[in-house]
Amino acid sequence: MTEVSMRMPATAAQVFAVLADGWSYGHWVVGSTHIRDGGPTWPQVGATIAHSIGAWPLMVQDSTAVIAADPPHMLELRARAWPFGQARIRLEINEIDAATVEVRMLETVSHGPGRLLPGALQAVLLKPRNSESLARLRDLVTSGYRTIGD
Known part of the structure; x- marks a missing residue:
């Protein structure tokens, strides 16, 4: 498991509001280049968003699904990017x-x-990406990103 964390000048509700907008993933998830469907029931358990990963013309079309949610404190996802693999991602928001x-x-x-890569190598690859993703999330939250319903 790879873990990164970041403090943000916001409330849990403000952060979760951005996470709850499936269309926002193209803005803060590093590697996600296009959201094709923001998932009208996102972030309910079982909801999915359709996305593209990579750079044109080498883009992979796949999806991310909600495994568990406890608004505004936790969101757990299953992100797919086949043929490369699948990951479980848990976002915890602690006040x-x-x-x-x-x-x-x-x-x-x-x-x-x-999954066949040693954990230490996975961490070397994932930590910088995930740190940048959290920095982008922080920027959306603090910039006044307008979520669906605002």
Whole structure:
């Protein structure tokens, strides 16, 4: 399992509002280049978003599904990018004080060729990507990104 965390000047509800907008994933998830369907029931358990990963013309079309949700504190996802693999991603939002949260992102490669890589090598590949994803999420949250329903 690879873990990264980042403090953000926001409330748990503000962070979860961005996570709850399936269309936002193309803005903060590193590697996600196009959201084809934001999932009208996202982030309910079982909901999916359709996305593309990679750079044209070498894009992979796949999906991410909600495994578990506890708004506004936790969202767990199954992200697919076949033929490369599949991962479980858990986002935990912990309140530090009234205006600060810490977001933890835990990722485990669960299926596919990436699962065969040693854990230390997975961490070398995933930590920088996931740290950048959290930085992008923080930027969306703090910039006043308008979520669906705003």
